[in-house]
Amino acid sequence: MAEKVNNRSVIFNPLSKNNPVVVQVLGICSVLAVTAKLEPALVMGMSVIAVLAFSNVIISLIRNTIPTNIRIIVQLVVVAGLVVIVSQLLEAFAYDVSKQLSVFIGLIITNCILMGRLEAFAMANRPWPSFLDGIGNGIGYTIILVIVGFFRELLGSGTLLGYQVVPQWCYDHGYVNNGLMILPPMALIVVACIIWVHRSYNKDLQE
Amino acid sequence: MNKQSNIYTIVYIVVLVVVVGAALAFTAMSLKDRQQANADNDKRRQILSSVNITANPAELTEEFDKYITGQVVVNAQGDSIGSDAFSINMVQQVKVAADQRQLPLYICSIDGSTKYIIPLYGQGLWGPIWGYISLNDDASTVYGAFFDHQGETPGLGAEITKDAFRSEFRDKELFKGDRFLPIAVVKAGLAPTGDEDYVNGISGGTITSKGVGAMLDECLKPYKNYLEKLRSNK
Numbered sequence: 001m002a003e004k005v006n007n008r009s010v011i012f013n014p015l016s017k018n019n020p021v022v023v024q025v026l027g028i029c030s031v032l033a034v035t036a037k038l039e040p041a042l043v044m045g046m047s048v049i050a051v052l053a054f055s056n057v058i059i060s061l062i063r064n065t066i067p068t069n070i071r072i073i074v075q076l077v078v079v080a081g082l083v084v085i086v087s088q089l090l091e092a093f094a095y096d097v098s099k100q101l102s103v104f105i106g107l108i109i110t111n112c113i114l115m116g117r118l119e120a121f122a123m124a125n126r127p128w129p130s131f132l133d134g135i136g137n138g139i140g141y142t143i144i145l146v147i148v149g150f151f152r153e154l155l156g157s158g159t160l161l162g163y164q165v166v167p168q169w170c171y172d173h174g175y176v177n178n179g180l181m182i183l184p185p186m187a188l189i190v191v192a193c194i195i196w197v198h199r200s201y202n203k204d205l206q207e
Numbered sequence: 208m209n210k211q212s213n214i215y216t217i218v219y220i221v222v223l224v225v226v227v228g229a230a231l232a233f234t235a236m237s238l239k240d241r242q243q244a245n246a247d248n249d250k251r252r253q254i255l256s257s258v259n260i261t262a263n264p265a266e267l268t269e270e271f272d273k274y275i276t277g278q279v280v281v282n283a284q285g286d287s288i289g290s291d292a293f294s295i296n297m298v299q300q301v302k303v304a305a306d307q308r309q310l311p312l313y314i315c316s317i318d319g320s321t322k323y324i325i326p327l328y329g330q331g332l333w334g335p336i337w338g339y340i341s342l343n344d345d346a347s348t349v350y351g352a353f354f355d356h357q358g359e360t361p362g363l364g365a366e367i368t369k370d371a372f373r374s375e376f377r378d379k380e381l382f383k384g385d386r387f388l389p390i391a392v393v394k395a396g397l398a399p400t401g402d403e404d405y406v407n408g409i410s411g412g413t414i415t416s417k418g419v420g421a422m423l424d425e426c427l428k429p430y431k432n433y434l435e436k437l438r439s440n441k
Contacts, residue, residue, distance in 0.1 A: 036362040067211060067216040067219055068210075068211060069211065069216065070216055070220055073220065074219075077223055077224065077227055078227070081230060084234075085230065085231065085234050088235060091238070091242045091245065092245065095242075095245040095246075095248075095249060099249070153362070182360075182362040182363060182411060183411075
């Protein structure tokens with residue numbers, strides 16, 4: 001169980017070679033939901049990094065006491081408790097952020113990356129590598145979210161982080177925002193394009 | 208100790224649930240005052256937004272007391288029944304039949320002119336939407352509107368919070384002659400069947416736009432008698 005893991009690869013692998021979204025295909029559901037604009041995508045990424053890192057540490061600390069047949073329930077209870085605490089803290093100390101996140105913070109519970117990493121990594125590794133694994137996977141997830149959010153907001157609304165970037169003369173000359181980009185299916189197609197580009201650079205990932 | 212035994216499993220989960228439950232209860236209890244203060248301040252900010260005042264977060268309470276000069280609670284017959292509008296919970300009020308409701312109304316004075324602010328609460332696509340609409344002292348012409356939502360889709364329904372949508376309400380009238388007709392929200396390019404004033408909905412946010420229309424209808428109608436009184440007193 002406790003084989004030596006390389007901390008550096010634990011944190012950097014999920015950024016590209018073992019990316020949770022484009023390689024492990026986890027967390028696709030939230031990629032659809034929160035990437036119509038760049039800002040919620042960023043904030044969601046930050047919250048996932050925090051929750052993932054801390055739930056990984058907690059599960060890793062108690063991993064040797066958890067009875068195997070209820071381990072999924074234990075993981076769920078820990079994640080759900082943590083998410084509620086995070087949302088309560090935000091509400092008390094960063095009210096504006098908590099309002100922006102609204103339902104997304106609750107959605108973190110259903111994010112498959114969390115259960116996936118807890119089950120695959122934290123159950124078998126010591127707290128410090130688990131913490132790094134949480135940070136690494138969280139960042140890997142955030143990168144994809146930000147790329148998708150960037151293209152969807154730019155092409156769908158002509159803005160980035162709410163600021164107008166497509167100049168007015170483009171609209172005057174007949175340019176129209178692509179309304180389809182705002183709808184969920186385009187998130188899947190953008191993710192597919194990212195996977196395509198990513199695989200063509202990483203030949204060893206091709207099947 | 209056998210970690211796979213039933214006894215161990217049951218004891219483990221009971222202990223875990225008690226610990227997590229206690230942690231959650233402790234967090235909720237210890238943060239409650241702060242959260243309530245934040246929520247109250249946010250409500251003040253929203254009310255001021257409806258009269259186009261962007262208050263500095265640090266001076267919110269002072270600004271609120273400066274501009275909001277009075278609060279009344281009225282009933283559907285148009286009589287004043289109280290003065291603490293701020294503590295009335297709209298979520299509960301909209302569940303009550305229209306003629307039983309306690310209707311909060313804020314009186315605001317900006318540069319010497321009086322505005323009336325009416326809270327709104329309704330349903331969007333994914334969850335509740337709410338807002339405040341302010342009327343000029345003729346109790347009919349809209350001075351400003353503010354909308355917010357819990358979880359409408361960014362880029363679609365969530366656009367109701369944007370100035371582009373809110374500013375459409377400006378100068379629309381609730382009274383057409385003697386008839387009271389709340390503002391309709393219709394698809395761009397169409398007009399409502401009656402002769403009420405209307406604004407264009409959000410394209411791609413049809414259900415949220417309809418929710419705004421229904422909310423205006425539902426929340427403004429009970430004020431009809433009180434607004435008529437305000438008009439005739441003027």
